[in-house]
Amino acid sequence: MPTGFELIKQQVETKKLGEKLPIVGWFHFPLADPVADDFYAETVNTATAGHWDLIKIMTCGNYMPVAYGADYEFSTNPQKWDGVFHSHPITSAEDAGKLGVLDATNDTLAAEVAVDGRIVNTYKGEKPVLATLFDPLSWVQELSTPMNPDWTLELMRSDPKALTHALEALQETNDHFLDALIDKGIDGIFMTTKFSRSTLITPEEHREFVVPYLEHMAKKLKGRTWFSMLHVHGDEGLYMDDLIDLDYQAFNWECCGTAPNLTSVADMRRKTDKVLITGFDQNHDFYGTPEQVKRRLATRLEDTLAQNDGGALIFGPGCTLPLDVDRSLFSLIYEVVHEAGLR
Template identity: 30%
Template sequence: MQPMNHWQRIEAAIGGEATDRPPIALWRHFPEDDLHPDKLVAHTLQWQDKWQFDLVKFMPSGTYGVEDWGAVSAYRGAANGAREVVQPAVLRTEDWRRIAPLDVRQGSYGRQNEALAAAARGLGGRVPLLQTVFSPLTTARKMSTEKMFADLRCFPDELERALMVITEVTIRFALDALALGAHGVFFATQQASHRLLSTAEYERFGKRYDLMVFEALRDKARFNMLHAHGDDIMFDLLSDYPAEMFNWHDRLTDPTIAQAAERFPRLLVGGIDEHGTLLRGSERDIEDQVHEALSQAAGRRLMIGPGCVLPVAATDASIRAAVRATHQFQEGLACA
């Protein structure tokens, strides 16, 4: 088969067609530097130039979506490079009423798309670029931390009013990202877990607003990736979302890749245990894990990726092993 470019490889993989090799994309945070648009852009371009992944997930700080509403965050050395909220914007139930519309071209929201636009110019359209967008319920939890769960059950009307405002802001931010050079969004939900909510609760407070975002992006994004964070995810509830790619912690929680391939008809993203095998395993361990994941999918409809985000301590040698194993898999099939 003739070599494919990044776009051809991703689009063929989404459609379940044969590819010259399986696609691969890995991503990581750049703590502290991700607060500065110019530094984040430089890291993004250097990362892609070094590894030539088939997709670029833009990596703003994970708390960018709550800071303009008054939440304060800090990086405290988390292994994955993520910031954490140290001062919530919502401390009491009545604080939900203060969640008002924002100008997404200003403040923290504005900085993320300013940086994305510069990265898009630097990448020149050679590779798909996704802006990271959090689900409205995820944003609500980040701005209130654990209190959100009590208010969801005791004061649902207060939360739902705020969720509508958050959804409208999320949509405007995502549409701006597309206008500035993103080809879609990496849509992350961190609450679609049976450990956190019932299915009925997620349908009311999560899925309803998630689908508003996806509907606003319909016919405007080339493709989107859905990320379900955490354990015991509601895979079946999420599997009918209009997303072309589905990413989850397949090495830590059900379903397996083989099981997911029977329930999601487009491109799965995963296969790497980023905090286990990639961080602590040998290069052979990493290669074996990549090949085992691709074998589960029979080499089709799987992009090798992390369950969430690489630890900042992941070494070049480990990343290189994952890339090498992915690039060589098709050759292995041909020789089998």
């Protein structure tokens, strides 16, 4: 059996699926987030249990606010990844307008680089290892009102100059962080954009406050890494046409579920021959008995393969897997692919 590295490298080069289908999943480790050794162990153990062919490093989504000085209490609930903020780095337009730049010697960023380096050393040449970054606009949200876009949208429309200053500072911080990660040998990044959807911003706002920063990062990666994916967060009204030509090797998004105006696998396959990383609905597919979950995944696999039409594909979720189900259910992803003769 070829390694995950070999399977995915072949897809990047040929733009075709091949005889074997790579799989991936990822989810948060709330109790392990504060301790590097625990986080490393969880990453390795879950990748082994799930037979993942790709390591998407599931960094705590609040690492950048912590790096910028947030008073943050890590979650102690295994079913809830996000902890409690007692203060935020950005509380006003004035804060955004004077936000500084961090380099990779920042304690929080340096700790992330170190544990990512351990993971790279474990899987180098066996599985691609991707570090997690957010685009600057998504970071503004997380530094101000985490997981709630309203304040960021208000700032965008009331004080775009202050917002632009913060975006440029965060882009430079991302640059320093990425340089350090590349020095550790990462294969690429999982680049997240949370605002690339018409339900939040206009096309003009997207092209001003999102696209240039994603393009900047893609150019910075070029020739220094070989496999990065753009995670377009959300379910409906995604601005895929603005993103499709950016120089990322793969796209990840929610292709199925109950939301209207979803972007299907067939939609994306018509637009691009790049690697598509998607296929099942992390929000609904893992609830019920193992037999029910397995039947759902088998149906998702059949449908995804039909829509994909032989293109480059990694069978995976549209976002993080749920924390309120038995982890053993995630091994059913591999079972379904294996029974389909693709492993």
